Amino acid sequence: xxxxxxxxxxxxxxxxxxxxxxxxxxxxxxxxxxxxxxxxxxxxxxxxxxxxxxxxxxxxxxxxxxxxxxxxxxxxxxxxxxxxxxxxxxxxxxxxxxxxxxxxxxxxxxxxxxxxxxxx
Numbered sequence: 001x002x003x004x005x006x007x008x009x010x011x012x013x014x015x016x017x018x019x020x021x022x023x024x025x026x027x028x029x030x031x032x033x034x035x036x037x038x039x040x041x042x043x044x045x046x047x048x049x050x051x052x053x054x055x056x057x058x059x060x061x062x063x064x065x066x067x068x069x070x071x072x073x074x075x076x077x078x079x080x081x082x083x084x085x086x087x088x089x090x091x092x093x094x095x096x097x098x099x100x101x102x103x104x105x106x107x108x109x110x111x112x113x114x115x116x117x118x119x120x
Contacts, residue, residue: 022046025078029085038089042081049077080116087112 022043029039057064091108 018046018050029082033085033089035085035089038085042078042085045081046077083116084109084112 025046026039026043029042030036033039054064056062088108
């Protein structure tokens with residue numbers, strides 16, 4: 001049985017959904033965060049996360065069937081990035097004159113990233 005048409009249609013659907021999702025995420029984040037740079041950073045996590053997921057699926061021999069592709073969800077991918085970006089923007093808004101050195105930036109990243117990582 002030739003499944004070339006099904007595979008091609010699935011890949012087209014995934015590519016369309018990915019591009020539409022990135023555009024919607026950008027639009028919503030620009031509106032709600034009010035910061036286009038933060039929105040772009042969060043939107044960049046979508047293709048990077050999917051790439052890492054596909055690499056790990058390949059390395060661990062998990063087949064990329066429709067069930068596996070459906071389990072990779074935008075909500076899960078974007079949620080952690082949004083929480084981190086929102087927290088960072090809020091801290092910058094609360095202390096606009098504070099100059100951060102490299103160590104204090106890393107402390108803040110770890111402070112925000114730890115709960116996000118263990119939440120997922």
